[in-house]
Amino acid sequence: MPVETYEKLGSFYLGKTVPMDGQGQPPELVLYDSKDLTTHAVIIGMTGSGKTGLGVALLEEALIDKIPVIAIDPKGDITNLALTFPGLQAEDLKPWVNPQEALAKGKTVEAYAADEARKWTDGLAQWGQNPERIARLKAAAELTIYTPGSSAGASVSLLRRFNAPPAAVIDDPDLFSERIETTTSSLMALLDLEADPLSSREHILVANIFSHTWREGQGLDLAGLIQAIQNPPFERVGIMDLDSFYPAKDRFALAMRINNLLAAPGFSAWLEGTPLSIPDLLHTPTGQPRASVFTISHLSDAQRMFFVSMLLNELLGWMRTQSGTTSLRAILYMDEVFGYFPPVSNPPSKTPLLRLLKQARAFGLGVVLATQNPVDLDYRGLSNTGTWLIGRLQTERDQMRVMDGLQGGALGGKMDAGRLKPILAGLESRTFLLHNVHEDGPVVFKSRWALSYLRGPLTRDQIKQLAPPSDDDALAATPGPAVSADTVRAAATHQAAPSVPPDIPVYFIKGSGAGQNGTYVPHVFGQMAIYYSSAKYQVDLARSVALAAPLEDGPVPLDWDAATALSADADTLEMEPMSGVGFGDLPAIALKPTAYRKWQKDLTRWTKANHPVTLLRCKPLKLTSTPEESEGEFRSRMALALHEQRDLAVEKLRRKYASRFQTLKNRLLTAEQAIAREAEQAKARQVDTVISFGTAILGAFLGRKTVSARSTSRVGTAMKSAGRMQKEKMDVARAKERAEAIGQQMAELEIRLQEDIEKLEMQFDPENETLEEIRIAPKLSDISVELFGLAWLPYRKTEQGRFLPDWSGAG
Ligand SMILES: Nc1ncnc2c1ncn2[C@@H]1O[C@H](COP(=O)(O)OP(=O)(O)O)[C@@H](O)[C@H]1O
Ligand SMILES: [Mg+2]
Structure with a gap:
């Protein structure tokens, strides 16, 4: 199937099927419906199993579909999303190849870059992707690599100000207290204070200060926090008098500790840069989607935890201000989630992550987590995850754990342990078992070749080269x-x-x-x-x-x-x-x-x-911006509305073709069984070889999708009628003729579907559509x-x- 076809469908091309249980079906495209990602995904596999490669491919698909991405990159591999070279020339790759690898292979950097360029060109071709697709990816979104606490990439100021969360958070008592706890705990960790939220007075005091200030709608910078610790805006903590709870002299010591943090060399990097604002991380001012990659490999554990918790908090607060949707609005990807979402302990990142997994679906925010080991993840998170991508696992115990998880719920009887076990044990690198609750059954596939050049973590200097020129000069000139x-x-x-x-x-x-x-x-x-x-x-x-x-x-x-x-x-x-x-x-x-x-x-x-007050109006969508909404935010809302329309149209198409396809498939099955019986070779699976003939789109588009309860019950009836047919006699020649005729009908159906997909046209480009301005003047x-x-x-x-x-x- 040409790439343009599935791109129109909002389907993510993840790879191609590989035979399960050693059956010889030809490979089919594995297309993943973007909106299925609103129920989140986990990628589990040992080091080298291809998790990051798959994650990168998934993010590429999302960006091509204009879905913005926020990626947390603990190891530095996701920065590779910036390495997109439509020309794929040795010259393009030369600055980016790993010189150590060249050395290890006994090659000059030039020669190695040429090898890599060839490898990538061939790899992409094998996976049916042309260099134009790289150009499309590059043009689709604006990519920024952020390096919190460092000036190598773009900087974010995390500690300049603890802004009050939006009203939607303050008004929800649970959410508000979680926000206070998470912020306080991660700050305590950054200060190297092992503070127990329930018994440590440092924690309780700071939490009370946040609570008090935020409730007034005010933000707090570190200087303000230092002041507030010395002179809190309240006189009692619980029922206790402030000075007996935490004497002024001791409070001064805590204030000093924060002050020392401020004075530490290199700390200014935490204060400079743009504030963490989720709308700005997701879209440019003109509404173009962005990929915001946060590389944190250079940070200490406490700093990483602090950053991740703050980002998750912001995301959660932003999410609560968004309208509901059934389409995918944005993706949060986290490569290597180890330590942030453990089953037993309770680091500050855990509460917001669990909240996101439980609630983000309604707002169209898809969370994708990658990790090496199933025990890295809290089971409550897993049970809220609709897509599992299981790669090669290190030990049999890990395989057993994943199997338990899949059996006990996720897979719900769709595949028995006896079949699953050898499949999991036999997974090679870059092959994954895909389980998606929105599909009939699991499938094993190999991940497609990544469009981005996967060189591994970028060096500091390389990140610097990628950073856009700073706009300080522009500011001074205004x-x-x-x-x-x-x-x-x-x-x-x-x-x-x-x-x-x-x-x-x-x-x-x-x-x-x-x-x-x-x-x-x-x-x-x-x-x-x-x-x-x-x-x-x-x-x-x-x-x-x-x-x-x-x-x-x-x-x-x-x-x-x-x-x-x-x-x-x-x-x-x-x-x-x-x-x-x-x-x-x-x-x-x-x-x-x-x-x-x-x-x-x-x-x-x-x-x-x-x-x-100026509002923007998009006539074709009958949408008007709100006074609080920036143009970029409004355009991103338009994009979402178009995605919603597209997803509905795709759903309609699927319904239109599903029953017809199913009927033909069943007839074919019947005919095939007759052939098999007559020819006395019980190869029930032979049917697939005929189906695959000229039906690539039908197969990939409808193949595994649970379209409706009706189509499954039809399979049941067809099976029964097939059984009845078995009692009848039919000669092989006639049965074969019949099978071929059905195959022909399927091929025709495929052509009709292809034509219908061609007609699925985005009405316009939400980034460049001219908008009407509506001015609302106040009355005198x-x-x-x-x-x-x-x-x-x-x-x-x-x-x-x-x-x-x-x-x-x-x-
Ligand atoms: N989709 C892909 N396209 C091309 N190469 C890939 C892909 N996935 C993995 N690889 C190759 O396999 C190596 C290991 O995969 P990686 O995704 O880094 O594994 P993991 O994240 O599980 O440790 C990568 O460095 C890359 O060379
Ligand atoms: Mg990895």
């Missing part, structure tokens, strides 16, 4: 809000704030604190509560907006078009100026209260005209000005004599 030449010239002429009449409120906008070469420039400031509503688009929204427009000494002293948006946060405003900062000239009009009344009116009118009566007056905004003079904004959040 000009701040404009201040006119007049304002600048007039700046810094006064030591103290010019006095104004008492009925004009005066505010000072908080500066970055530098104070050097600082100047306050006069502005008119207004802070408003704006209410937006639209019954048509179901908008019902309150927003705080703060604006400041510079005061000019000219014919138009104030122009709201030149206003700067400030954070409408109580922290931004101060009643007293910073010391050591000069003041610019204040135009005379700024001393007249009547002018402020006019400016305030202007502001409300200006706001009505210029401060709408829905804009209430809460603060209004004169505001001094701090600027800083650069060495080039330019004035740049110096308030926090500026630029």
Whole structure:
């Protein structure tokens, strides 16, 4: 089957079947329905069994289908997803081949790269994949390798701030307390404090601080945590007085410990970089899917645990804010889950992982875990996993354990131990037993060749080469809000704030604190509560907006078009100026209260005209974005809607063809049995050789799928009628003719199916579709000005004599 066909179906091409029990069926494609992954998967196999290769192939399929991926990569192998070379030339591979391997083979790096390039070209060809498919994979998604706690790859700031979880988490008492426990435990581990959640006072104090702060909707950075430990925002812990529970002197010691962590060399890497934001890890700002690979092999055990727990927590919180779906929305892949989800102990990563396995299905988040040994996994996790991919196992005991698991539930009588045992014992590397609850029975297959070049863990320098150029320079180049030449010239002429009449409120906008070469420039400031509503688009929204427009000494002293948006946060405003900062000239009009009344009116009118809430609308899907949703998030929601439509269409196709295919298959079986009986060779399986003739798609698309209870009961009746037929006589020639005629009908059915699949067209590309903008302006009566007056905004003079904004959040 051409690759384009199954790609249209949202089917993941995992490999090809290999004969089970030594029967000689020809290989069939193993296609895996993407939406089956919403019930999660485990890949179990010893080192070298091909788990990572299979995992990489699965992720490649997902990315080609535009499903975003977050991968946790404890060993560094998943970074290989970045090694996609459509040309597959020796030159392409040369920087990436392992020089030690070349040496071991007695070859130059050049020669070895040429060997590897050939190996990959041949491997892909053997698996029916062309280099264009590599190009498609490369173009489908944006890949980023993150190296938490290191600057080799992209960095994530994990410790800069412990953000409050979303309301959906805070409002769920169990989930909220789990979040607090996980965060606290992983932080304690990072501090090297063996803290028992129930008896350690360190743990209890920090958990209480998180609980208290988050409940108020506030985040907490490490400095804030250090402060809160010394001066907790509560006076009692349980019923005990704080100081008897944990005396101030001892609390100081704990605060010091965190401070020492902050001061440790290399620690800054934990503070820099982008915050862990799941929507940003899944999609680019324009809605393109992303593959975010987190390589953590360079970290200590405690650091890894900390990172993994924090990521899982974020994922869990994000998930709870998503709408339900039956399609696959995103994948969390974890290569080598050993230690993070053990059956007995209770590391911080375990609770969130178990939660994900139990609940992620409803939100379309598929979790895929790979591990060497079945005992690495808590059985509650396994029982929530719909797909098992069992590779070669090291010991007979491991095989027995997997068999027990499969027999006791998962496989539910679909295959008996007597048959299963030799199959498991005989698995070679890259061959896997696939058990999928959504399919009739298990199948053994060999994983397809990976599109990415599997070289093993990348070195630090190689990861650096892959990292996109840092955008620090771009940031520095962006000009701040404009201040006119007049304002600048007039700046810094006064030591103290010019006095104004008492009925004009005066505010000072908080500066970055530098104070050097600082100047306050006069502005008119207004802070408003704006209410937006639209019954048509179901908008019902309150927003705080703060604006400041510079005061000019000219014919138009104030122009709201030149206003700067400030954070409408109580922290931004101060009643007293910073010391050591000069003041610019204040135009005379700024001393007249009547002018402020006019400016305030202007502001409300200006706001009505210029401060709408903008929604995006996708007409063909009849979908509208929400005010909180970014364009990228909305486009990813569009992509999900298209996937849902596609999955429904595929399901319909399957239903349309299943019964017809089943009927023909049964007739063929009957005919085959007649032939066999007449020819007195009881090779019941011969039937498969005929079926496979010209029916590759039917077989792969419908073969093992449990379509409906009806189709299975039909098999039953067909079997019975086959039995009846056995009593009748039929000559071999006629039976063969008949079988061939049925085979012909099947081939025709296959062609019709192929045509129907061709018609399954994505309506449009969700990343590039033009969207309509809907502006919802507030009514004048829905804009209430809460603060209004004169505001001094701090600027800083650069060495080039330019004035740049110096308030926090500026630029
Ligand atoms: N799908 C695949 N395509 C090409 N080579 C593969 C594939 N799977 C495994 N291999 C080869 O087999 C080796 C071992 O497989 P790997 O997936 O790393 O095993 P595991 O993760 O179970 O230890 C890899 O280094 C690679 O050379
Ligand atoms: Mg591996």
